[in-house]
Amino acid sequence: xxxxxxxxxxxxxxxxxxxxxxxxxxxxxxxxxxxxxxxxxxxxxxxxxxxxxxxxxxxxxxxxxxxxxxxxxxxxxxxxxxxxxxxxxxxxxx
Numbered sequence: 001x002x003x004x005x006x007x008x009x010x011x012x013x014x015x016x017x018x019x020x021x022x023x024x025x026x027x028x029x030x031x032x033x034x035x036x037x038x039x040x041x042x043x044x045x046x047x048x049x050x051x052x053x054x055x056x057x058x059x060x061x062x063x064x065x066x067x068x069x070x071x072x073x074x075x076x077x078x079x080x081x082x083x084x085x086x087x088x089x090x091x092x093x094x
Contacts, residue, residue, distance in 0.1 A: 004044045005035060006052075013053060013084050020056035020081035044082070053084040 008030055013021050023044060030040045047053040059079045067073035 002043070005030070005039060006033075006047060008033075009040070009043050009047060010052060010084060013082050016083070018056075018083070022059050022082040023039070023080045023082055026082070048082075051085050053082045056083040057081040065067045 009026060011024055012029060027040045031037050044053065048055075058065060058081060059081070061077045063075045063077055065073055065075045070073060
């Protein structure tokens with residue numbers, strides 16, 4: 001993974017408020033800036049694995065889909081909100 005891509009992800013997330021930034025918003029922004037989608041996604045997952053990013057919550061979306069019977073139905077989609085990890089977060093009360 002490109003260190004500059006990791007830096008770009010961390011910079012975007014670091015500029016977000018304390019609620020964090022949705023993973024999809026990070027990918028969309030960096031793809032618009034000319035990066036490849038798969039590389040941005042891989043960078044995010046690597047930063048999560050390296051404990052440089054951490055989930056701070058999620059966004060739930062209710063989607064309209066067709067059910068197995070062909071009739072309209074709904075499905076839920078969840079997306080992580082991410083924040084920059086810091087050692088101080090390990091000391092937070094739960």
